[in-house]
Amino acid sequence: MEENKHTVRAVERALDILLCFTESKELSLTEISHQVSLNKSTVYRLLASLEGKGFLIRDKMTDKYRLGFRLWELSANLVRDDDPAILFLPEMERIRDLIGETISLYVRDGLERIRIQAVEGNQAIRRVAPIGVRMPLTVGASSKVLVAFSEEIDLNDFKWPETVDQQKYTEQLKRIREAGFATSAEEREQGTAAIAAPVFNRHGKVICALCVSGPVSRLTIDKMLEIAPLVMDSAKRMGRIAR
Structure with missing residues (x-):
């Protein structure tokens, strides 16, 4: 972890330990020590402090x-009136009922996107969408939407996987800006397709990506083009209530 003169090492280390639980429900001392790259004795003392505070x-x-449970107490005081995960949930449920597939919201965090809300589809076979998962901005319909409509991203900062052609990706971004939506098929996960549209706030800044995902057998390119107007209209509805 990169530190500067304004940080407190013990606090940074304690927060790093808490962040280990973004992908795991339970961890041992050894597992935590390995993830944060600290010796067990240091980690043990930090764990004792975190345990003591709940x-x-x-x-x-x-x-x-x-x-x-102390984290639940803190989360109860989150500001919710402008939280997209709460604010847009009724609209997500509405479009899920129209289309039948899983609906997700993604926000950008640096060079990654995070799923902050999901409403599972009502199909027998559906896309399971865990909340809180981080994904790279180099693949996926939602990633391309968040990049295409952001003015703050430099593509040279990306770590490009071997499966992605940077030139083709750049060309896709231009077409996405013109069309107002993005599609993907098996870019990040085999057997899965997705279509996404940007949600803008009243100042014209993209705040999140609205995504519909499902099996490629149902979400064919023709199907995604068919539902694209619905997805973009839903994103506009969200934008009208964004604060």
């Missing part, structure tokens, strides 16, 4: 740690 709970049977 941010972590240690299971005495398995000797593993999980997030504590």
Whole structure:
């Protein structure tokens, strides 16, 4: 982790430990020590402090740690009146009922996107959409939407996977800006397709990407072109209520 003169090392390390639980529900001392690249004795002291304050709970049977209830107390005081995950949920449910597929919201965080809300489709076979997952901005319909309509991103900062051609990606961004939406098929995950549209606030800044995802057998290119007007209209509806 990169530190500067304004940070406090112990606080940074404690936060790094908490961030380990973004992808795991339970972790052992050894696993945490490996993830944060610190020796076990240092991690143990930090874990004891976090446990004492209620941010972590240690299971005495398995000797593993999980997030504590103090985090729930903090989350109860989140500002929700302008939170897209809360504000746009009714519209997400509405378009899910129209299309039948899984609906997700993504926001950009640096060079990654994060799924902040999801409404599962009502099909027997549907796309499972865990909230909080981070994904690169180099693949996927939502990624391309967030990049295409942002003025703050330099493509030279990306770590391009071997499967992605930077020149073709750049050409796609131009077409996405013209069309108002993006599509993808098996770019990030085999068997999955998606279509996404940008949600703009009243100042014309993209705040998130609205995405419809499902199996490629249902979300064919023809199907995605058919529902594109619905997706873009839903994104505009969200934009009208964005604060």
